[in-house]
Amino acid sequence: QSLAHNRAKAKATGLPYLERWISPINPFWLLYGSSFVRLCERFGIASENLSRIYSYGWEANSRAEVHEFANSDVVLVIHPGGLQLCVADAEIIYDILQRRTDFRRNMEEMAVLNVYGKNLSTTDDQEWQRHRKMTGVTFTEKNNELVWSQSLVQAKGMLEYWTKRSQQPIRSTSDDTKIFTLNVLAAALFNKVYSFEGQAEESSNRHIDDKSYMYRASLSTILSSIIQIFILGEEGLKARWTPKSWKGAAEAMATFRSYLLGLMDEERMYMQHGQTDRQHLVARLVRACEESDDGKSLDESRKVNMTEEEIISNLFVYAFAGNDTTAIALTNLITHLSANPQTQDWLAEELQHYLPDSDPESWSYDNLKRLKRCGAVIYESLRICHPLSQLVKTTGPTPQPLVVNGKTYIIPAGTSVHCSLPALHSHPKYWGKDPLAWNPEQHINSATHDDKNDSFDAEVLAADTSEHFIPWAWGQRVCPGKRFSQAELVAVLAGLFRNWRVEVVPEEGENLDEAQKRAWKTSLKVDHQGHMLHEMVNPGTVGLRWVRRD
Numbered sequence: 037q038s039l040a041h042n043r044a045k046a047k048a049t050g051l052p053y054l055e056r057w058i059s060p061i062n063p064f065w066l067l068y069g070s071s072f073v074r075l076c077e078r079f080g081i082a083s084e085n086l087s088r089i090y091s092y093g094w095e096a097n098s099r100a101e102v103h104e105f106a107n108s109d110v111v112l113v114i115h116p117g118g119l120q121l122c123v124a125d126a127e128i129i130y131d132i133l134q135r136r137t138d139f140r141r142n143m144e145e146m147a148v149l150n151v152y153g154k155n156l157s158t159t160d161d162q163e164w165q166r167h168r169k170m171t172g173v174t175f176t177e178k179n180n181e182l183v184w185s186q187s188l189v190q191a192k193g194m195l196e197y198w199t200k201r202s203q204q205p206i207r208s209t210s211d212d213t214k215i216f217t218l219n220v221l222a223a224a225l226f227n228k229v230y231s232f233e234g235q236a237e238e239s240s241n242r243h244i245d246d247k248s249y250m251y252r253a254s255l256s257t258i259l260s261s262i263i264q265i266f267i268l269g270e271e272g273l274k275a276r277w278t279p280k281s282w283k284g285a286a287e288a289m290a291t292f293r294s295y296l297l298g299l300m301d302e303e304r305m306y307m308q309h310g311q312t313d314r315q316h317l318v319a320r321l322v323r324a325c326e327e328s329d330d331g332k333s334l335d336e337s338r339k340v341n342m343t344e345e346e347i348i349s350n351l352f353v354y355a356f357a358g359n360d361t362t363a364i365a366l367t368n369l370i371t372h373l374s375a376n377p378q379t380q381d382w383l384a385e386e387l388q389h390y391l392p393d394s395d396p397e398s399w400s401y402d403n404l405k406r407l408k409r410c411g412a413v414i415y416e417s418l419r420i421c422h423p424l425s426q427l428v429k430t431t432g433p434t435p436q437p438l439v440v441n442g443k444t445y446i447i448p449a450g451t452s453v454h455c456s457l458p459a460l461h462s463h464p465k466y467w468g469k470d471p472l473a474w475n476p477e478q479h480i481n482s483a484t485h486d487d488k489n490d491s492f493d494a495e496v497l498a499a500d501t502s503e504h505f506i507p508w509a510w511g512q513r514v515c516p517g518k519r520f521s522q523a524e525l526v527a528v529l530a531g532l533f534r535n536w537r538v539e540v541v542p543e544e545g546e547n548l549d550e551a552q553k554r555a556w557k558t559s560l561k562v563d564h565q566g567h568m569l570h571e572m573v574n575p576g577t578v579g580l581r582w583v584r585r586d
């Protein structure tokens with residue numbers, strides 16, 4: 037492969053294309069690419085093309101703009117390592133998602149998730165079905181109810197932590213939301229309840245033999261070093277020449293593995309004592325594994341067992357998919373709400389209507405479907421900033437035809453196909469002339485809205501998936517944690533905004549309006565250098581303050 041060769045392939049398709057000289061999977065670029073682009077921008081030496089398509093996260097930052105620039109909803113980006121097709125049109129995205137064998141999951145780009153071996157996210161076909169069937173059974177309404185109640189408990193802890201520190205602007209939101217989701221996930225999937233401990237408390241406390249810390253610290257180290265792990269592997273990270281932080285990543289991998297093995301041993305003990313009714317993810321997987329090891333005959337429907345390595349790898353991938361996605365979504369939500377105080381009042385109206393008692397312990401799970409404005413705010417925030425950003429497929433070994441505006445184009449073999457959620461979710465043809473304007477109300481239909489109390493019941497929340505809105509994906513690979521994350525996010529919004537509001541703390545010389553505009557602008561700039569997910573580049577620059585509602 038070379039740039040010239042890939043250029044020839046792109047030309048032959050007849051589609052517009054943009055060129056970059058460095059492959060996105062160049063190891064140096066993986067570690068430092070975005071920092072390099074930002075440095076060039078700071079010194080005013082970045083070319084337009086460098087700023088447009090070189091950083092990690094360029095697609096999320098550019099949203100539909102690159103398509104406007106190229107005057108096409110389907111654009112190729114070529115580089116020395118290959119071709120990437122960027123797609124912003126709803127019909128074409130659905131076509132790609134439907135043609136599951138023509139456009140398969142791009143396992144090369146997903147291989148980063150094979151930290152402990154293959155798993156649900158990095159398998160296809162029957163192997164994938166086995167993983168999905170084994171792990172999916174945990175995601176019941178009963179489990180979502182647990183997610184709801186645990187999110188309320190954790191939200192209370194997080195709010196207490198923030199409000200106790202109200203003399204100083206809170207700048208640790210993006211770290212604290214990660215602790216929040218880690219705790220919710222541990223309760224819902226591992227049956228481990230940990231109390232909320234904010235970033236500052238965490239570093240000041242002693243953690244000898246503290247399992248909750250072992251889980252949180254090792255998992256977050258792995259997630260933040262995932263690219264180094266991908267490049268060097270566990271053994272490579274321990275090499276003499278590697279920096280201390282990389283060795284720390286290898287240690288974290290061992291610690292997280294031993295934490296999971298501990299959970300599995302605990303589950304085996306329960307089984308030995310005849311307790312086989314536990315439903316959380318670890319229990320279900322261990323039971324399946326033990327039953328197959330025993331050689332007991334299983335009926336056909338249950339013959340979908342797993343090895344110990346596969347259990348560990350799946351527990352890891354659920355921890356990956358279920359934590360940072362939701363934590364980043366929550367940080368974005370809080371920042372978006374801080375920039376839009378009128379939406380906070382709109383939320384509080386609904387929350388005070390459906391949750392008349394201010395004590396979260398009295399808020400039952402039934403309220404999830406009633407809190408439509410909370411749902412609308414979550415949709416809107418995910419529309420503007422999506423933590424995953426791309427659904428990544430590939431044409432694989434065979435060129436694939438693709439119809440664009442009634443004309444068939446042949447997409448070369450080995451093309452990475454990016455269905456771009458940020459482009460789809462902000463395309464003017466679907467979202468109007470000012471697609472990035474914050475407008476959660478567009479997700480609610482309230483034809484009969486008036487000022488009477490029952491007008492809240494007349495409000496109807498749009499479906500979480502439509503022809504040009506797919507934040508939890510669609511089709512076979514739809515997110516199995518969709519309802520889980522909805523329950524978690526609605527509960528945390530209720531816990532935070534029923535009685536409190538959040539304000540951006542102005543920096544010196546700034547008024548509140550300017551501070552809010554800055555918060556909004558900061559939220560729009562994302563990156564994923566060194567990570568899999570798109571996060572705000574500088575979340576700590578937005579200082580927040582929590583104030584009790586009168």
Ligand code: HEM
Nearest residue numbers: 156157357358361362365427507508509513515516517521
């Ligand atoms: C706001 C939060 C979330 C968003 C926006 C989200 C979105 C998505 C999307 C778009 C995909 C498809 C990815 C692709 O096809 O490349 C996905 C897959 C997945 N999600 Fe989520 N997700 C969220 C939360 C969760 C949670 C809480 C869990 C689990 C507890 C979870 C577990 C998974 C798993 C395991 C997959 C891979 C499924 C497969 O390959 O079959 N997600 N998610």
